[in-house]
Amino acid sequence: MQVIKDNQSLGEAIAHLENVRRSEGILLKEHFQHTVHNLNPITMLKDKLGDTFSSPMFRHEIVQGALGVAGGLLTNKLVMALPFGGMLKKVLSSVVQTGLGKVALKKPSNIKKSGVSFLKNVLHKMKIEA
DSSP states (O other): OOOSSSHHHHHHHHHHHHHHHHHHHHHHHHHHHHHHHHOOOOHHHHHHHHHHHHSHHHHHHHHHHHHHHHHHHHHHHHTTSOOSHHHHHHHHHHHHHHHHHHHHOHHHHHHHHHHHHHHHHHHHHHHHOO
């Protein structure tokens, strides 16, 4: 800070302080707007959901869940195609679907290996029969 000796230096000091006040006021307003934007619940939710959906672990869990559901539904369709009918078929179908879904969620790599070999065998047999 400079020493004020006369009216001219006083005017310069006042002008300098007013410029500092204006620039700090602008920075304060920008910081306030940024804070209000970041504390907005919608913005917070959007940021968290974006982080969640972009994480590789979430994608892995989605794939595992999809494999479990697909395996369960496929098994359900296969059991429902059995020749015997009635209540036993429905109960067996539900039990097998639930069981395979749980196994697929816990050990997807084993299901994937078994599924690939099963599909290869089925497709190979279909080519021979056709």
